[in-house]
Amino acid sequence: xxxxxxxxxxxxxxxxxxxxxxxxxxxxxxxxxxxxxxxxxxxxxxxxxxxxxxxxxxxxxxxxxxxxxxxxxxxxxxxxxxxxxxxxxxxxxxxxxxxxxxxxxxxxxxxxxxxxxxxxxxxxxxxxxxxxxxxxxxxxxxxxxxxxxxxxxxxxxxxxxxxxxxxxxxxxxxxxxxxxxxxxxxxxxxxxxxxxxxxxxxxxxxxxxxxxxxxxxxxxxxxxxxxxxxxxxxxxxxxxxxxxxxxxxxxxxxxxxxxxxxxxxxxxxxxxxxxxxxxxxxxxxxxxxxxxxxxxxxxxxxxxxxxxxxxxxxxxxxxxxxxxxxxxxxxxxxxxxxxxxxxxxxxxxxxxxxxxxxxxxxxxxxxxxx
Numbered sequence: 410x411x412x413x414x415x416x417x418x419x420x421x422x423x424x425x426x427x428x429x430x431x432x433x434x435x436x437x438x439x440x441x442x443x444x445x446x447x448x449x450x451x452x453x454x455x456x457x458x459x460x461x462x463x464x465x466x467x468x469x470x471x472x473x474x475x476x477x478x479x480x481x482x483x484x485x486x487x488x489x490x491x492x493x494x495x496x497x498x499x500x501x502x503x504x505x506x507x508x509x510x511x512x513x514x515x516x517x518x519x520x521x522x523x524x525x526x527x528x529x530x531x532x533x534x535x536x537x538x539x540x541x542x543x544x545x546x547x548x549x550x551x552x553x554x555x556x557x558x559x560x561x562x563x564x565x566x567x568x569x570x571x572x573x574x575x576x577x578x579x580x581x582x583x584x585x586x587x588x589x590x591x592x593x594x595x596x597x598x599x600x601x602x603x604x605x606x607x608x609x610x611x612x613x614x615x616x617x618x619x620x621x622x623x624x625x626x627x628x629x630x631x632x633x634x635x636x637x638x639x640x641x642x643x644x645x646x647x648x649x650x651x652x653x654x655x656x657x658x659x660x661x662x663x664x665x666x667x668x669x670x671x672x673x674x675x676x677x678x679x680x681x682x683x684x685x686x687x688x689x690x691x692x693x694x695x696x697x698x699x700x701x702x703x704x705x706x707x708x709x710x711x712x713x714x715x716x717x718x719x720x721x722x723x724x725x726x727x728x729x730x731x732x733x734x735x736x737x738x739x740x741x742x743x744x745x746x747x748x749x750x751x752x753x754x755x756x757x758x759x760x761x762x763x764x765x766x767x768x769x770x771x772x773x774x775x776x777x778x779x
Contacts, residue, residue: 418442420571420603424461424471433457433468433627439620441476444597444604446614446635448646449624455607458624459573462605463498464491475571476603496571497564501580503556505548511559512544518566528568529600537599538562538592554585558592565600572596572604578613593617611646615639615655615697640747642729642740647749652700652738654749656681660694663687669718669774672696676744682718682774698772700738703750706769707760719772723748725764728757741770 418441426433433454439445447455460466462473464480467488473481480489497518505514515531535541538558548556557577564572577593578586590613596604597617608614614621614635621638623631623646630645631638639646639654646652658672658681670685672694681696688694706720723741731738737757741748748770752762762768 418476419474420445420476420605421472421474422458422462423473424458424468426457426461426466426468426471428457431457431627433461435624435627435629437622437629437632439605439622439632440603442601442603443619444606444617445620445622446618447605447607447622447624448609448611448614450609452626453624454627455609455624456575457627459498459575459605459607462571463496463573464489464494478570494571495567495569496573497567497569498573499557499560499564499575499577501576503548503560505556505559505563507548509548510544511540511546511548511551514548514559515544515563515566518563522566522568526568527566529565531566534562534565537565537595552585553581554588557581557585557589561592561596565596565602569602572602574604574606576607576609578608578610590616611649611651611653612697615653616695636747640740640749642727642738647700647738647740648729648731650701652749652751653697654700654747656696656698656743656746656748658694658696660688660690660692662690670694674721674744675746678744679721681721681772684774698748700749700751702772703741703748704771705739705750705752705756705760705762706771707762707766708768715771716773717771718774719770721748721770721772723768723770725762725766725768727764728762741768743770 420439420441423436424433447458449455457466461468470483471481479487480494481487519531538561540558540562543555606617618635621635622629623644636655641647656674658674661673662671668684670683670688672681674680683696721743723743725739726742727740729738735754736751737754739750741750750770
C-alpha cells in the first residue's frame with residue numbers, strides 16, 4: 410500500500426528527469442480534486458510529466474504525493490511501481506481489446522479492483538460516458554469518439570485516485586471532439602477524482618480545466634487557477650492569436666424565442682447573454698471569451714441600438730504589447746473577474762485607454778463558447 414503523508418488534499422509533484430538533451434525539472438503543488446490541464450507546445454514535457462506521475466518514467470530525483478499517499482520519494486528510496494499506483498491512464502488511442510465486447514472491456518477494468526474498494530460501478534460509468542447502448546457491440550464497429558469514451562469508462566472502473574488523460578481528443582476530428590467534450594465536462598462535475606489532462610488545445614483548457622500548468626522546454630512557466638493564469642499578460646497564452654479567458658456564471662434566465670441564455674457573473678452588477686439551449690436556473694456554467702471578440706467603449710458612450718448584446722462595466726488593469734506592433738492586449742477587471750481584449754494601438758490612443766480608467770467591454774453573444 411502507498412505510504413501515507415500529512416499533505417492532505419493536494420498533489421505534490423517534483424521531478425528531475427534527464428533524457429538526452431531534454432531535461433524535465435518541475436516542482437508543482439496541484440489541487441487534489443478537479444481538472445488540472447498540462448498545457449504547452451509539442452516537446453514541452455507534458456507527456457514526460459504524465460509518465461512520471463504514472464510510474465512509467467523514473468526520475469533521477471523527485472517526490473510524488475497524491476492526496477496524502479507517497480508514491481515516490483527518491484531521498485527515501487520509495488518508488489511505487491505503476492501496477493501498484495491506484496490510477497487510470499487514457500492515451501490518444503483507446504487501445505480496446507478487439508476480441509472483447511464493450512461490456513467485457515469495461516469488466517476488465519472493474520475486475521482489477523477488489524469489490525470492497527470499488528468507487529465506480531459499471532452502470533454508473535456507462536451512464537456518465539453515454540455508452541449504455543454500446544455495451545454489446547464490438548470495438549471494431551465503434552467511431553473514434555465512442556472508442557475513446559469506452560476507454561475513459563474502463564479507466565474509471567479501476568476506481569482510480571488519480572485519472573491521467575494524455576491528449577484524449579488529439580486523434581479525433583472536430584465533430585468527434587465536440588461529441589466527447591460534454592461527457593468530459595460531466596466527469597468534471599460529477600466525480601470526485603482528480604484529473605490531470607494533457608492538451609495543446611486552448612479550447613479544451615477553457616472548457617474543462619480548473620487549474621492550469623503551462624510548460625515550456627521542461628519547465629513550468631506558471632501554475633495557477635485557470636481564470637487568473639489565462640489572463641496573465643506576462644505569459645505567452647495571453648498574447649496568442651486565440652487567447653481567451655474563462656468567466657464563471659450562474660444561469661439566471663432563458664429566452665426560448667431567441668435561444669438566449671442569461672448568466673449572472675460574480676459581483677452582481679454584470680451579466681452575459683449566450684446563444685445556448687435551455688439550462689436550469691441556478692446552475693453554474695463557464696464561458697470562454699476570446700480576446701479578439703472583445704471591443705472597448707470609453708466613458709459613457711453607450712449605443713443602445715447596437716447589435717452587440719453584452720456590455721460589461723470594466724476597469725483597465727494592465728496593457729501589454731502584442732506580437733503585432735499594430736495591436737495591444739488589454740487586461741480588464743469585471744467585478745473581480747479578469748477579461749482580455751485585443752485592440753489596435755490606434756484605438757488605444759484614440760480612446761485614451763490607460764491603466765485605471767473605466768470602460769465598457771462589448772462581447773457578441775454568438776462569439777461566446779459556453
